[in-house]
Amino acid sequence: MIMENENTTTAQRIAQSIGERIISGALEPDAPLRQDHLAREFNSSHVPVREAFRQLEAQHLVRAVPRRGVRVAPLDASSVKEIAEMRAALEVVALRNAAPKLTSAHLARIELALIEADNAETIQEFEVTNRTFHHALVAPCAMPRLLACLDGLQLANSRLVFAMARSAGWRPRSNQDHRLILQALRSRNIDQACGLLARHIQTIERLAFPAS
Known part of the structure; x- marks a missing residue:
């Protein structure tokens, strides 16, 4: 042992x-x-x-x-599409189960991660805080297998974030999508929050391969 x-x-x-x-x-x-x-x-x-x-x-x-x-693993259009579609489907399932359980403390952690991502000065800082934000959104779902799968998908997504930063550059900026998702959750509009999340996740695929 x-x-x-x-x-x-x-x-x-x-x-x-x-x-x-x-x-x-x-x-x-x-x-x-x-x-x-x-x-x-x-x-x-x-x-x-x-x-x-x-x-x-x-x-x-x-x-x-x-x-x-x-x-x-490859980092081509088909693999990025697969990762984005898996994340969009599974993270929305997790959020639907997490949203009814979100307390004021949970929402505060989500907002803190959002602020830290907005204030990131390097791509390395942004990548960590972006992962923290997405994990904080869904952690209350209390579905360990689903969360473990999402952690893996988020790492694959982080790889694409770094690749895009190397090819196109990166500069600090506010993430309006994150803010809108948090606003919807504060309003207890779960359908809107889930729709915003799915659109947000799929955006990176369009940014990486705009012609696909």
Whole structure:
């Protein structure tokens, strides 16, 4: 049991490190990930590396390709469309279940995340606060499997945010969509909040691939 816990902890550490490299763009789409190399880098056996690969695949950051091994997942129009549509569907389900449970304390946490995102001065700060905002919206749904899936999808989305910032630049700006979603939730207009959220999530796909 001790060995299993050690392998789990090491796998999480490896997955976090590799995930950060993928999200930031240090590891490019289709880059190969070698078990031997990673086991040496993290001074581990192959077992936690394989578990890290499974975690990263669940987060849509890597994929196992027949006869080519594990590679960084693509960042093309079809993969971005899939991620956006999955997020739009699942995050709306989570919000519909979370909204009736939102207390004044929950709304305050959502507003704080919104303000911090508006005040972000770097893309790194914005990415963290943006994830915090979206998690705060749906956390009260108390559906752990759904929330775990959304965390993975949000990481995949963060990767696209960084890619767009590298190609088009990034500057601090207020996120009006976030503010409108919060206003709808404060008014207890759940249908409006869900509609705004779905539109907001799908916007990044249109920004990334305007001609698609």
